[in-house]
Amino acid sequence: MFEIKERYDIDDLRELMKVLRSENGCPWDKVQTHESIRMDVLEEAYEVAEAIDSGSKDLLKEELGDLLLQVVFHCEIEDEQKSFNFDDICDGICKKLVYRHPHVFGDIKADTPEQVLKNWDVLKSESKNEEKASDRLRSVPKLLPALMRAEKVGKRASNAGMDFRTTKEVIDRLRSEICELEEALNDGNDRKIEEELGDILFSCTNLSRFLKKDSEKALTNAINKFIIRFSGVEALLEKEGKTFSEAGPDELDALWEKAKTCSH
Numbered sequence: 001m002f003e004i005k006e007r008y009d010i011d012d013l014r015e016l017m018k019v020l021r022s023e024n025g026c027p028w029d030k031v032q033t034h035e036s037i038r039m040d041v042l043e044e045a046y047e048v049a050e051a052i053d054s055g056s057k058d059l060l061k062e063e064l065g066d067l068l069l070q071v072v073f074h075c076e077i078e079d080e081q082k083s084f085n086f087d088d089i090c091d092g093i094c095k096k097l098v099y100r101h102p103h104v105f106g107d108i109k110a111d112t113p114e115q116v117l118k119n120w121d122v123l124k125s126e127s128k129n130e131e132k133a134s135d136r137l138r139s140v141p142k143l144l145p146a147l148m149r150a151e152k153v154g155k156r157a158s159n160a161g162m163d164f165r166t167t168k169e170v171i172d173r174l175r176s177e178i179c180e181l182e183e184a185l186n187d188g189n190d191r192k193i194e195e196e197l198g199d200i201l202f203s204c205t206n207l208s209r210f211l212k213k214d215s216e217k218a219l220t221n222a223i224n225k226f227i228i229r230f231s232g233v234e235a236l237l238e239k240e241g242k243t244f245s246e247a248g249p250d251e252l253d254a255l256w257e258k259a260k261t262c263s264h
Contacts, residue, residue, distance in 0.1 A: 232259030
């Protein structure tokens with residue numbers, strides 16, 4: 001029987017999960033599989049990121065707990081099959097950290113964060129038997145958000161020696177891709193339009209990388225800014241007793257500029 005306490009630790013969490021998954025446990029928990037709770041891992045990870053952005057320590061503590069629960073949940077499913085358990089996970093990550101920190105646990109010299117990351121990438125590639133530079137690009141998870149995946153692929157290509165030399169070159173490439181999209185639009189080639197649009201987005205992530213900015217964060221901020229300004233336009237329309245459908249394009253443009261001024 002699970003003991004009710006004032007304070008719990010990781011062993012209690014593991015035991016609690018066993019109880020929930022047991023024959024007399026929770027009807028929902030005991031029928032879950034890796035596949036059925038797969039998306040929960042992603043959702044909880046994003047909620048951790050949002051908690052970090054919020055600056056709330058209490059929220060971060062809560063969301064980290066929710067993410068840890070997912071790890072324990074998946075481990076318990078495998079433990080029931082006698083495949084691996086939580087201790088095996090801890091053993092594996094500890095060994096990986098020791099292996100990838102030879103500047104701490106070995107005789108490799110790395111005095112800067114940049115040197116550490118370079119060594120990390122080399123060791124990671126070796127541990128995954130990635131013999132070719134293209135193997136490193138292919139190993140970037142396909143399920144990552146596209147902007148994040150594009151940045152990682154661009155960075156790995158750069159580490160292999162293939163990259164732009166200056167920010168100006170990236171901007172010139174972006175302009176070139178926009179011209180190619182315009183040509184595709186003029187031709188009415190739908191497949192080519194989508195292809196060129198993708199090239200523009202990929203070029204934007206390369207520009208973000210050169211500017212040392214996070215594409216996901218930059219786009220998120222732009223979306224939030226758009227929502228604020230959209231709300232501002234809506235408020236101005238309401239003052240005039242109008243809706244969006246009742247305002248013409250020129251009027252909406254003027255209100256947008258006004259909302260932009262108010263939001264600064």
